[in-house]
Amino acid sequence: MHDPVKDSLVDTLVDDRYFVRSLIARGGMSSVYLATDRRLDRDVALKVLFPHLAADRGFLRRFESEAKSAARLSHPHVVGVLDQGITDSLAYLVMEYVPGRTLRGLLDExxxxxxxxxxxxxDAVVEGLAAAHDAGLVHRDVKPENVLLADNGRIKIADFGLARAVSTSTNTGTLxxxxxxxxxELVTGDGGDERSDVYSAGILLYEMLTGRQPFTGDSPIQVAFAHVHSAVPAPSALCPGLAEDLDELVRWCTARDPEERPVNGRALLGELRHIRTTLTDEELDFRCTTGSASGDMPTEALSRSGAAAATGATEVIGASDPTSIIDASALDQDPHGSDTGRDANHTEVLSRSEHATTVFPGGLGTAGDDGDGTADGYPHDGFEDGEDDEGDDGTGNEQAGTRAQRRLARRADRNRLRDSDRQAHRPQVGLRSGRSGRRGVLLALVLTVLLCAAAFAGWFFGAGPGAxxxxxxxxxxxxxEAGDQLGGAxxxxxxxxxYDEVVAAGFAVGTDPAAPGEVRRYRPVTLLVSKGPQLFAVPNIVQRSLDAAESDLADAELALGGVTEEYSETVSAGAIISQRPTPDTMLRLGATVDVTVSKGPAPVEVPSVTGQSEEAAVKAIEDSGLTAAVAxxxxNSATVPAGAVVSQTPEAGLLERGQTVTLTISLGPRMVEVPNYVGRRAEEARADLEGRGFNVQVENLLGGLLGLVRDQDPGAGTAPEGSTVILKVV
Structure with a gap:
């Protein structure tokens, strides 16, 4: 068994701020990590996009824009986007860390x-979608894996804007x-809006009520085919006994024609809350026992080729024509003979990790029934459970007839109000018609609630916590002083x-978010207090080379300063003799350390020993710090006696200590033969002697009239070369 390969980002610091602690999930578009914000000392979920997306400049521009839009969305049921960034090597999104689990985990259980x-x-999911739709955001990937159930009972929607950014940046042949x-409409390439999220929410409600997804198949293209050409069945067809109002709600949300659906999350939210208050306790507590849990359906990429290729975390079908997503002919007939009775998930290879992006193992928390018709963590809608808008004389026949009349009236009302709902963009279409008198009472109640809500919102965002x-x-x-100013505001x-290099310790550096700026009163602000400059210990770099010392200083967050050179008899050339400041001195970030570098031993002047005896010459050279060598x-030398130094190499100048001076020793003058010149002419004798290297001295006797040598000194024999021969001439 092989050990798992460690993710390269784990235990690294992203953008000098986010320390990556562990890998949470990896999916078709990104990897999600648990990280710690070093600046604010808090845990966050760090979503890092895959390199092929981060390398697309067009996508990065869309990604940055969508991240900014999502960050402006602040709602209790939406996972907050805290930061985003793009570095040379990666693009990332920082999100609120939500410990708990996903709705998928609850459905599996x-x-x-x-x-x-x-x-x-x-209620929580649609309220979050409604807030997003009001802000102009469309989710495009509503599913159980993106609904997070926090340990504290909060319900939040994750991943706003990412699917839209990816869809926009890819070619038009990929969905x-x-x-x-x-x-x-997303499958056929007609474009999507808020009503696409409503459709996905309807499928989500169907799965929660029945335990199954409405459409399954052997491949994703078969499931997409079913969405385009088949109506979502009523939940009660799979779970007999479910209230008919729930069937109507699911069918309204999942109408194939977007014009037949609620125009946005706000329109759906009003009807959802109305139905919650009008169903009886028996209808609310009904449990379907015939459904089965459906597996994960990972984020897919579909193209008009009509074939699925399970290639890894995301299933991608190559686009053969960049002008559309799925060929119309592929949607007019089932290319694979779709069998909706089979599970489409068995063909997929993506694990559930991508869809649990900011969730960790945990329970549902307190988001359970508490007996009052609501779940903990949800806002109360102003109606008491069991309150109905119908009259009933207690007989089953009359009640059944009344319900049938209501359904017919409800369909007529929805068709009549559909156009006005789209124009107002805030529809409140009722699926129950009720009696006309009761409807007037309910309308008055609704108007009262809306007025109260408007007044509350005005106070909340004007002078209350939301101001x-x-x-x-x-x-x-x-x-x-800083605390008083913040509290006063x-x-x-x-x-x-x-740490701060400028502000003294104990004083305020600033705030996060920084001033000047505006925040809602209920949003916390972090006061940043200076600990003074961050200090670093100077390392010991004596005897280190200059390059090694510079590296040691960089590791200590310091820098190399001035460099001077001097001779040293003990430190080798190129090594540092001394440093200023001394080791273990505490300096600020980036401070410099000056050093003195050795040039090696100082040079020695060569003494002149020519003419000295060999012994005296050797001693003089060694005493100067040099080495004497005798050739x-x-x-022979005519001028230097035997045993003395004739010459030296070098004769003078500077040498490094220990270098060699070579001495050449004299054998004394060379002995040259002296012929007998008595009786010979003086001029001839003189020329011959000089040719032999002698000096000639002539002494004339009686005026030297004859020019003949009478005597010589030395006589015939040998004499040292260069010596003087005396000729006496008559």
Whole structure:
């Protein structure tokens, strides 16, 4: 068995801020990591896009724009986007860390849910979608894997904007989404809007009520085919006994024609809450026992080729024509003979990890039934459970007739109000018609609730916790003064210490978010308090080479300063003799350390020993710090006596200590034969002697009239070369 390969990002620091602790999930578009924000000391979920997406400049521009849009969306049921960044090697998104699990985990555990719990969960999901739709955002990938159930009972929707950014950046022959929840208009390439999210929410409700997805098949293209050409069946067809109002709600959300659906999440939310208050306890607590849990349906990429290729985490079918997503002919007839009775998930290879992007193992928390018709963590809608808008005399026949009349009236109302709903973009279409008098009472109640909600919203966002507050500039103020300014502005704040090179320790560096700026009063602000400059210990770099010393200083967050050179008898050339400051001195980030570098031993002047005896010459050279060497061959010299130094190499100049001076020793003058010149002419004798290397001295006797040599000194024999021969001439 091989050990798992460690992810290259784990235990690294991204963008000098986010320390990656572990890999949470890896999917078709990105990998998700648990990371720690070093600046604010908090856990975050770090979504890092795959390199092929990060290398697409067009996608990066769309990704940055979508991230900014998603970051402006602040809602209790939406996972907050905290930051995004693009470095030389990666593009990432920083999201709120939500410990818990996904709705997929709950469905795997419980299969079908009771209508009470399903509607309570849908309330949070649709409320989050409504807030996003109001802000102009479309999710495009609503599914159980993107619904996070926090340990504290909160329900949040994750991954706003990412699917849209990927879809926009890819070629037009590729569609990104989760095929089991994909709206028909996205499959056919007609484009999607808020109503596409409503369709996916309807499929999600169907799965919560029945424990199954409405369409399955051997391949994703078969499931997409079913979305385009088949109507979503009523949940009660799989779970007999479910309230007919739930059938109507699911069919309204999943109408194949977008014009037949609620125009956005806000329109769906009103009807959802109305149904929650009008169903009886028996209908709310009904449990389907015939459904089965459906597996994950990973995010898929479909093309008009009509074939599926399970290639890894994301299933991609190559686009043969960049002008459309799926060929119309492929949607007019089933290319593979779709069998909706089989499970499409067995053909897929993507693990569930991509869809649990910000969730960790945990339970549902407190998001369960609490007996009042709501679930903990959800806002109460103003109606009491069991309150109905119908009259009933207690007889089953009359009740059945009344329900049938209501369904007919409901369909007529929906068709009549559809056009006005689209124009107003805030429809409140009722699926129950009820009696006319009761409808008037309900309308009055709804108007009252809306007026109260508007008044509350006005107070909340005007003077209450949701009001915008300007962040004061607290830099260089004491902690108490900064706290007073933030508290005076009505802001809640926490304190974090940071290093700062300018602000003295104990004083405020600033805030996060920084001033000037505005935040909602309920949003926390972090007060950054200076710990003073960060200090680093100077390493010992004596005896180190200059390159090694520079590397040691860089590792210590310091820098090499001035460099001087001097001779040293003990430190080899190129090594550092001394440093300033000394080791273990504490310096600020980037401070410099000056060094003195050895040039080796100082040079020695060569003494002149020519003419000295060999012994004296050797001693003089060695005393100066040099090495004397005697040449093996001695030479004759007419001027230097035997045993003395005739010459030296070098004769003078500077040498490094220990270098060699070579001495040549004299053999004395060479002995040359002296002929007998008595009786010979003086001029001839003189010329011959000089040719032999002698000096000639002539002494004339009686005036030297004859010019003949009478005597010579020395006489015939040998004499030292260069010596003087005296000729006496008559």
């Amino acid at each position: 419980r299969h079908a849910l009771s209508p009470r719990l399903a509607l309570a969960l849908m 990104v989404g989760t095929v089991a929840y994909l709206a028909p 915008l507050v300007s962040i004061p500039d607290v830099s260089n103020a004491s902690v108490d 009505g802001l809640n704040f926490t304190t974090t210490e940071v 093996p061959d001695k030479v």
